[in-house]
Amino acid sequence: MKEALRRLRESNSQTLRRVADLVIEEAIRLTDSKIGYFAILNKWERLLTMIAWSKGAMAMCGMANKPIVYLVENTGLWGDCVRDRKAVICNDYKNCSRRTKKGTPKGHVPVLRHMNVPLMAGESIKGVLGVGNRETEYTKDEATLLQAFANAAWPIIAEAKEREEKRSKCSLQQVCPFYGRHIPIHDVMYQAYLQRFCEGDSRECAISQVVQKRGFLKVPKDLYPNQTFRVEEILKR
Numbered sequence: 436m437k438e439a440l441r442r443l444r445e446s447n448s449q450t451l452r453r454v455a456d457l458v459i460e461e462a463i464r465l466t467d468s469k470i471g472y473f474a475i476l477n478k479w480e481r482l483l484t485m486i487a488w489s490k491g492a493m494a495m496c497g498m499a500n501k502p503i504v505y506l507v508e509n510t511g512l513w514g515d516c517v518r519d520r521k522a523v524i525c526n527d528y529k530n531c532s533r534r535t536k537k538g539t540p541k542g543h544v545p546v547l548r549h550m551n552v553p554l555m556a557g558e559s560i561k562g563v564l565g566v567g568n569r570e571t572e573y574t575k576d577e578a579t580l581l582q583a584f585a586n587a588a589w590p591i592i593a594e595a596k597e598r599e600e601k602r603s604k605c606s607l608q609q610v611c612p613f614y615g616r617h618i619p620i621h622d623v624m625y626q627a628y629l630q631r632f633c634e635g636d637s638r639e640c641a642i643s644q645v646v647q648k649r650g651f652l653k654v655p656k657d658l659y660p661n662q663t664f665r666v667e668e669i670l671k672r
C-alpha cells in the first residue's frame with residue numbers, strides 16, 4: 436500500500452479527474468479487481484458525484500464521460516456503504532438479496548462481485564471507493580486494505596479538489612445539474628450560460644443563489660442559471 440500511496444502523491448499537480456483515475460487504478464491493483472469507481476460525497480452527505488470509473492467498466496458502458504450526481508437516498512446497493520458507514524461486500528451480485536439492489540444501468544459492464552468502502556476523514560464520509568469482479572471472493576482482509584487505502588488517499592484527493600475549485604470560477608461545478616448537463620438545453624445557450632455564470636460571475640446565477648442559502652436539495656430540476664426572478668419564490672417554499 437505504501438507504493439500505491441507514493442505513486443498517488445507523485446500526482447500532486449494533477450487534475451481531480453486524473454487523481455481519481457489513479458486512486459481507482461491502485462484500488463484495482465491492491466484488491467486484484469477488474470473494475471472500479473470513485474465518487475465524492477458533498478458536505479451534507481446527501482449527494483454523491485461520480486468522478487471517475489475504470490477504463491474496463493467504461494469500455495462496455497454507455498455512461499457519459501462526465502461527473503454524474505446522485506441523491507444518496509436514491510442510490511442502490513453501492514450507496515449502502517454511506518448509509519451503513521462501513522465497507523459492503525457482495526460476492527454474488529446476481530443473487531444478492533440486499534433490498535437496496537437495483538441492478539446496473541443498461542450497457543454497464545456485468546458486475547459479478549462488488550465491494551466498496553466509504554472514504555473516512557474522522558467521523559465524516561468524504562466519498563466512496565468501489566471495486567468489482569475479482570476472480571475469487573472478496574474477504575474482510577480486502578475490505579480492510581481498501582478502507583485503509585481510501586482513508587490515506589483522501590488528503591491527496593482533497594488537495595486536488597481544492598486546486599480544481601480554485602481554478603474554477605464557480606466552486607459548485609462538480610455537483611451542479613446545469614453544469615453537468617442534466618437539464619435539457621440547446622448547445623448554444625449552454626455555452627452562453629457557461630461563459631456568463633460558471634466561468635464568469637456565479638453570484639448572478641439563480642442555481643448558485645439557491646444553493647448558497649438552502650443547499651442543492653432546494654434547487655428545482657427545471658431551474659436555469661438566468662432565472663434569478665424565481666429565486667425569491669423558491670426560497671420561500
Ligand code: SF4
Pocket residue numbers: 605606607608611612613614632633634636637640641642643660
Ligand atoms: S454558476 Fe450556476 S450553473 Fe454554473 S456551476 Fe455554478 S451553480 Fe452551476
